Amino acid sequence: HVQLVESGGGVVQPGASLRLSCGGSTFDFHNHGLNWVRQTPGKGLEWVSYISEDGTYDFVTDSVKGRFTVARDNFQSTMSLQMNSLRPEDTAVYYCTRNRAGGSYDLWGRGTLVTVSS
Amino acid sequence: SYVVTQTPHMSVAPGKTAGITCEGDNIGEKNVHWYQLRPGQPPSVVMYNVNDRPSGIPERFSASKSANTATLTISGVDDGDEADYYCQVVDLDNDQRLFGGGTKLTVL
Numbered sequence: 001h002v003q004l005v006e007s008g009g010g011v012v013q014p015g016a017s018l019r020l021s022c023g024g025s026t027f028d029f030h031n032h033g034l035n036w037v038r039q040t041p042g043k044g045l046e047w048v049s050y051i052s053e054d055g056t057y058d059f060v061t062d063s064v065k066g067r068f069t070v071a072r073d074n075f076q077s078t079m080s081l082q083m084n085s086l087r088p089e090d091t092a093v094y095y096c097t098r099n100r101a102g103g104s105y106d107l108w109g110r111g112t113l114v115t116v117s118s
Numbered sequence: 119s120y121v122v123t124q125t126p127h128m129s130v131a132p133g134k135t136a137g138i139t140c141e142g143d144n145i146g147e148k149n150v151h152w153y154q155l156r157p158g159q160p161p162s163v164v165m166y167n168v169n170d171r172p173s174g175i176p177e178r179f180s181a182s183k184s185a186n187t188a189t190l191t192i193s194g195v196d197d198g199d200e201a202d203y204y205c206q207v208v209d210l211d212n213d214q215r216l217f218g219g220g221t222k223l224t225v226l
Contacts, residue, residue: 039161044218045155047206095161102208103151103208104166109160
């Protein structure tokens with residue numbers, strides 16, 4: 001079954017760190033760029049990060065620059081998002097997505113909830 | 119920074135046509151994708167590369183774009199189409215991957 005599965009979400013206080021993971025199965029993980037996309041009740045969907053197929057190129061949205069870092073391990077078929085200095089506005093469901101040519105996302109995980117609150 | 123604008127709400131009677139718009143400067147020069155989001159489920163793509171339809175998406179769904187507006191058209195709307203719809207504007211040359219604010223489609 002082709003799927004992406006996120007893990008690592010939870011409730012943390014402002015300023016804390018959290019590391020999300022995304023595992024891919026039953027597809028050629030190493031041949032796809034991957035993204036993190038988050039969904040908040042107030043702001044809808046927001047693209048967070050992208051990492052290339054071989055992991056040599058990555059970038060994040062401006063609001064998380066300097067705080068979030070994305071990485072991948074193609075041998076383990078996993079991607080991670082290291083989130084530091086978390087803020088209440090980072091509260092969201094975080095989805096892992098697979099890139100299709102042209103930049104659309106043809107496969108989404110079920111998401112993991114991150115809550116940043118004191 | 120680039121801004122992508124969608125009308126927050128739209129209501130359509132069953133059997134009628136819904137036209138959900140996505141506005142942005144020079145959107146006609148960029149790639150546009152559309153996603154459907156239902157409560158409790160992850161988003162799923164309904165149209166990609168402007169007007170390509172994934173397998174399983176009915177032909178009632180179509181999309182187009184002009185200079186500054188992209189449109190998702192759903193003809194013969196039924197209750198199952200009630201959802202939030204997001205456009206995504208992609209300009210890989212400039213590393214732009216922006217979502218619109220979403221349109222909540224209500225079937226009357």
